[in-house]
Amino acid sequence: MGKPEPTSSGVPDDRQSTTAADSTGPYLRVTDLRVRFDTEDGVVRAVDGVSFGVERGRTLGIVGESGSGKSVTSLAVLGLHNAKRTTISGSICLGGRELVGLGEEQIRRLRGRDLAMIFQDPLSALHPYYTVGRQIAEAYRIHHPGASRRAARQRAVDMLDRVGIPQPAKRFDQYPHEFSGGMRQRAMIAMALVNDPALLIADEPTTALDVTVQAQILDLLADLQAEFHSAIILITHDLGVVGQVADDVLVMYGGRAVEHGTAEQVLRRPQHPYTWGLLSSVPTLHGPADADLVPIRGNPPSLIDLPAGCAFHPRCGYAARTGGRSTGEVPELRPTDEPGHLVACHLPAADRVRIRTEETAHVGVQS
Amino acid sequence: MTRFLVRRLLTAVLTLFAVSVLSFLMFFGLPRDPVSGMCPKNCNAERLERVREELGLRDPLVEQYANYMKGIVVGRDLGSSQGGRCDAPCLGYSYVNSEAVTDTLTRVLPVTLSIVIPAAILWLVLGVGLGMVSALRRGTVLDRLAIGFSLTGASLQLYFVGAVLLLIFTYNLRITPVPGYTPLFEDPVKWASGLVLAWFSLAFLFSAIYARLSRAQMLETLSEDFVRTARAKGLAKRKVYGRHALRAAITPVVTIAGLDVGSALGGTVITETTFGIQGLGRTAVDAVRAGDLPTIMATVLISAVFIVVANIVVDILYATIDPRVRLR
Ligand SMILES: Nc1ncnc2c1ncn2[C@@H]1O[C@H](COP(=O)(O)OP(=O)(O)OP(=O)(O)O)[C@@H](O)[C@H]1O
Ligand SMILES: [Mg+2]
Numbered sequence: 001m002g003k004p005e006p007t008s009s010g011v012p013d014d015r016q017s018t019t020a021a022d023s024t025g026p027y028l029r030v031t032d033l034r035v036r037f038d039t040e041d042g043v044v045r046a047v048d049g050v051s052f053g054v055e056r057g058r059t060l061g062i063v064g065e066s067g068s069g070k071s072v073t074s075l076a077v078l079g080l081h082n083a084k085r086t087t088i089s090g091s092i093c094l095g096g097r098e099l100v101g102l103g104e105e106q107i108r109r110l111r112g113r114d115l116a117m118i119f120q121d122p123l124s125a126l127h128p129y130y131t132v133g134r135q136i137a138e139a140y141r142i143h144h145p146g147a148s149r150r151a152a153r154q155r156a157v158d159m160l161d162r163v164g165i166p167q168p169a170k171r172f173d174q175y176p177h178e179f180s181g182g183m184r185q186r187a188m189i190a191m192a193l194v195n196d197p198a199l200l201i202a203d204e205p206t207t208a209l210d211v212t213v214q215a216q217i218l219d220l221l222a223d224l225q226a227e228f229h230s231a232i233i234l235i236t237h238d239l240g241v242v243g244q245v246a247d248d249v250l251v252m253y254g255g256r257a258v259e260h261g262t263a264e265q266v267l268r269r270p271q272h273p274y275t276w277g278l279l280s281s282v283p284t285l286h287g288p289a290d291a292d293l294v295p296i297r298g299n300p301p302s303l304i305d306l307p308a309g310c311a312f313h314p315r316c317g318y319a320a321r322t323g324g325r326s327t328g329e330v331p332e333l334r335p336t337d338e339p340g341h342l343v344a345c346h347l348p349a350a351d352r353v354r355i356r357t358e359e360t361a362h363v364g365v366q367s
Numbered sequence: 368m369t370r371f372l373v374r375r376l377l378t379a380v381l382t383l384f385a386v387s388v389l390s391f392l393m394f395f396g397l398p399r400d401p402v403s404g405m406c407p408k409n410c411n412a413e414r415l416e417r418v419r420e421e422l423g424l425r426d427p428l429v430e431q432y433a434n435y436m437k438g439i440v441v442g443r444d445l446g447s448s449q450g451g452r453c454d455a456p457c458l459g460y461s462y463v464n465s466e467a468v469t470d471t472l473t474r475v476l477p478v479t480l481s482i483v484i485p486a487a488i489l490w491l492v493l494g495v496g497l498g499m500v501s502a503l504r505r506g507t508v509l510d511r512l513a514i515g516f517s518l519t520g521a522s523l524q525l526y527f528v529g530a531v532l533l534l535i536f537t538y539n540l541r542i543t544p545v546p547g548y549t550p551l552f553e554d555p556v557k558w559a560s561g562l563v564l565a566w567f568s569l570a571f572l573f574s575a576i577y578a579r580l581s582r583a584q585m586l587e588t589l590s591e592d593f594v595r596t597a598r599a600k601g602l603a604k605r606k607v608y609g610r611h612a613l614r615a616a617i618t619p620v621v622t623i624a625g626l627d628v629g630s631a632l633g634g635t636v637i638t639e640t641t642f643g644i645q646g647l648g649r650t651a652v653d654a655v656r657a658g659d660l661p662t663i664m665a666t667v668l669i670s671a672v673f674i675v676v677a678n679i680v681v682d683i684l685y686a687t688i689d690p691r692v693r694l695r
Contacts, residue, residue, distance in 0.1 A: 080598055084506075104604075112601035119599075124592040128691055129614055139600040175690045191600070 025093075026053035027231045028077070028115075028199050033090040035069070035076050035255075042304040046072040048255040049090070051333075054231040054248075056198060061246030061263065062235045063278065065300045069255040070235045074201045077233075078117055079107040095198065113143040116192035120204040122184035126176035132184075133157070133172030136191045143195045159190035163220060182213035186220065193224060200225075201233045206241065218245055239282045243267050251275050254301045254311035257333055261341035271336055271343040271352045273316045310346060318355065322346035375682065379675045386671040391432050394660050395424075418462065421446030435459065435664075458668075459661030463654070468665045471650060476669070478548045479646035481558065482565050482638060483631045489570035491624055494577025495617065501578070502585035502616075503608060513578055520575020529568040529641035536564060546642035565642045569635065573627065581620050588616040618688050622681050629677020633670030 035047040047069045054060045062070050075081055077092055079099060092099040094115060099107060119125040127135060136156035141147055147155070153172065160168035163186040176184055185205060192200060202221065206214035222245060225232055236242060242249055242263065249266040251259040251274065259272040270276055277296035298315040301307055313319040313326040325331075331344040345352060423431050437443055438457035445453050449460035450467055458468035501513035536543045546564055549557040588594065589612055597611045598604070634648025647666060654662035686692045 078599055080595060108601050108603060110601070111599055117599045119592055119596065121592060125596045127593040127597070127611055127615070129689060138602070142601045177691050188596075191596075 026055040027095055028233075029053040029091070029093045030073075030077065031091040031093070033073065033076060033092065034088070035072050035081065036087045038085055038087070039304075044303045045306065046255050046303055047076065050250075050252070050255075050257045051090075052248075052250050052257070052260065054199065054233055056231045057225065057229045058247045059225065059232040059234055059245055061242035061249045062233060062252060063237065063239060063242055063249060064252035065237070065278075065296075067300045067303065068252040069303070070252055071203055072255075073252075074117065074203055074233060074235060077199075077201065078111055078115060079104070080111075109143075112139055112192075112197070113195045114197055115199040115201065116195070116197040118185070118188050118192050118200065118202040118205045121208045122181065122188045123176060123208075125188060126184065128176060131173050131175055132179060132187045133160070133174075136160070136172075136187065136194055139191050140194045155194060156190070159194050160187065163187070163190045163193075163224075164216075165190070181209050182216065185209060185213075185217055189217070189220065189224070193228065193230075196228055197230060199231045199233070201235070203235045204237065205234070207237065214241070221245070239267065239278060251278070254306050255303055256311065256330075256344065257342075258312065258344045259342065260333065261336075261338070265338055265341040269338070269341075270356065271341070271349075272345050273318055273347075273355075274312050276356065277315075310344075318347055318351075321351060371682075371686075372679075375679050379679060382675050383668070383671055387436070387668055388432065390664060390667045391435065392428070394664055395431060396428055417446075417448060421448055458665040461654075461659050461662045463657045463659040464662065468661045471662060472647075472665060472669065475645055475647050475650045477550065478644060479632060479634060479639075479648065481548065481551060481562055482569070482635055482644070482646060483628065485559075485562070486566040486569040486573070487624070487628045487631070489566055490573035490577055493570060494574035495581045495620060497574065497578040498581030498583075499585050499608075499613065499616070502582045502589065505586065513582070517575045517579040517582075520572050521579070523572065525568055525572055525637045526641045528571055529564065529638065532564045532568055533642070546644060548644050548646075562644070565635075565638050565644065568641070569631075569638055577620065577624070580623065581616065584616040584619055585612065588612045591615065614688065618685065621684050621688065625677050625681035625684065626674075629674045629680075630670075632673040632677075634666065 030053070031051045033047055033050045034045070037044040037046060050069070050073060052060060052062075062073065064070055072081075076088055077094075077099070079102065081088065083104070088100055090100060094110070097110075099110075126132065130138075133153065133156050136159060137149070137152035140152045140155050141149075144152070157168045157172050160171055165171050165183055165186055171179070171183075171187075176187075179187060185208075189205075200221075205221070206217050209217060218241065221232065221234075224230075234242070234246060246263045249259075249261065249263050250257055251266060251272065253274050259266055259270065259275050266275060267279070270279060274296070277294070280294045281296060296315060301311055301314075307314050307327075309325070309327040309329055310316070310319070310322075310331050316326065319326040325346040329346070331346050333342045333344040335341070336343055336349060343352070347355070419425065423434055426434070434443060438453060438455070438459065440455055442453055442455035442457045445451060445457075445460050449462075453460065453467055453469070456469060458472070460467050461471060464471055497513050497516070501510040504510050533546070537545055543564055544557075544560055547561045549561055551558045591612075593615075594607060594612050597607045602611075632647075634651050635646065636648035636652055638644075639646040639649040640652075647669070650662065651666035651670075653659070654666060
């Protein structure tokens with residue numbers, strides 16, 4: 001999780017250049033992804049035209065409130081949505097291969113081998129009836145059918161050792177409930193990395209853990225990334241975590257991308273009022289210690305019935321300054337004057353910069 | 368494990384002791400003369416008096432109970448009118464059946480076992496299979512059919528299903544003989560053909576319940592995180608279902624099945640009555656009608672034994688399936 005370099009960010013500069021699946025582009029390139037669920041209450045547009053890219057060795061942070069479509073995006077990349085009730089369109093290009101429309105059997109062969117996932121709650125994500133080691137060895141043998149039981153066991157023990165679990169050979173034979181929360185998440189990471197995937201998606205990997213353990217897990221991920229040179233997508237609510245580890249940041253709201261750029265750009269010079277809101281609702285190391293934490297007023301929107309125009313306008317303090325456009329027109333994600341920094345907002349660029357410097361000066365996360 | 372077994376066996380013995388005391392008090396402690404019921408006809412006053420004597424009804428209740436228990440453990444001597452020496456496990460003598468209760472039970476117990484065990488295997492295989500398939504094919508025609516089957520099964524009564532099966536297979540198509548019991552080791556074919564309708568009627572009703580139960584369990588399990596993990600590893604769906612989901616979904620089903628089988632072994636009165644087969648259930652009902660106290664006592668005790676044993680078996684199974692459950 002190296003220092004941000006704006007020039008090599010995976011951010012698409014415009015739609016055209018991202019459609020070609022060139023092998024020189026980022027390892028994962030998602031273009032205009034749309035995921036819809038047909039439910040009894042209506043069509044849920046959980047992801048509505050999201051684009052991003054991640055290169056190997058780099059980390060993309062996806063942030064947004066609950067229900068903004070972060071997990072749905074990552075499950076779409078893994079092809080884990082129920083095909084019958086889900087409509088997916090757009091492009092997901094992994095190492096030059098198009099995943100949207102790929103058959104279940106073909107995408108299954110990639111899962112766990114080229115791309116792997118870590119989930120939020122390691123206790124419920126591990127099978128309670130099988131030993132931790134057996135579950136890791138199983139993940140290995142799926143993609144190494146020729147491997148013997150002993151080889152798989154050895155590999156699993158090595159991985160447990162690699163993620164910092166003491167006495168890995170003994171731990172191999174224990175059940176998930178015999179592990180502590182942090183150890184369990186380490187085991188999940190061992191399982192995800194057992195086949196050296198080039199892309200790792202971590203969906204809130206530290207939310208269920210306490211703060212000291214969180215930091216250890218993030219350090220571990222950073223070490224492993226340096227070692228295996230994998231691309232990482234880190235999904236989180238925690239902007240502090242993003243500031244710590246992400247190279248690029250994608251901010252989602254109501255299933256759409258509202259801001260995208262390098263971590264430096266999005267966290268230090270945010271341009272979207274929603275990002276300002278997110279940032280002022282987390283404590284910062286830079287701002288005055290007595291600065292009030294301001295939660296964003298209102299609630300996240302319903303994805304079945306998004307507000308017309310800019311989905312954020314009912315909660316936006318500056319909607320009135322757009323001359324009615326915020327209720328009538330969906331803002332497009334457009335480049336700002338910084339290369340690679342994109343924002344979807346009707347406010348004139350000059351206004352955004354002025355408002356940010358005037359009203360939200362204390363906002364910002366150490367990056 | 369051994370410690371668990373010892374403890375559970377002790378608890379079981381205590382439970383059975385409590386059941387026996389309570390039922391003994393209920394049946395023998397009531398201020399009603401049990402003898403007049405046992406000997407309804409041809410009993411002159413003198414004979415009644417002798418029966419009372421031999422049943423020990425003159426003794427204090429505690430002594431009567433102690434005698435009864437002694438009979439179960441080491442056997443005891445009953446009076447000449449009760450067939451004399453009665454070996455352990457002696458459950459007393461029935462004037463109504465004119466035989467030792469233990470003899471009655473050794474006759475009817477295999478009947479009930481022969482009805483319940485094959486039926487239970489059938490209903491588990493059918494019910495769980497159907498439930499799993501319909502969960503995996505949720506929303507399809509097959510699923511709807513399975514739900515329809517469950518609803519039908521749940522709303523029908525055994526005597527109705529039994530009567531319909533009898534009418535079709537025995538009286539119209541003449542495929543199956545008139546139901547009855549032949550010991551398994553005497554003639555397996557006759558054993559099976561005499562009981563097959565009883566098995567299927569029981570299995571039909573129970574598998575309806577089990578289909579619904581296991582469908583719900585499977586659907587719940589399929590939405591569990593660990594199932595998603597298994598798929599994220601790249602495991603083929605078949606193995607995700609078979610190895611990961613099924614094992615978790617089946618656990619509660621096993622528990623309920625154990626208890627259901629346990630209580631069914633205590634007597635399947637309606638089934639036995641519908642098909643005219645004399646098993647434990649009908650024997651118990653007949654005993655109640657005739658006021659045949661020793662037989663009533665014995666059937667109550669034996670049902671209690673089945674239920675207690677079923678509970679232990681369920682606990683052991685549960686701990687075998689779920690490593691989080693420790694047998695302590
Ligand atoms: N299979 C599904 N069918 C219908 N709606 C779904 C389905 N999966 C997710 N959704 C809806 O899509 C929306 C986005 O969900 P998602 O899980 O991506 O949110 P999230 O950003 O990950 O939130 P959180 O931070 O709470 O994890 C939610 O409103 C959710 O209810
Ligand atoms: Mg989520």
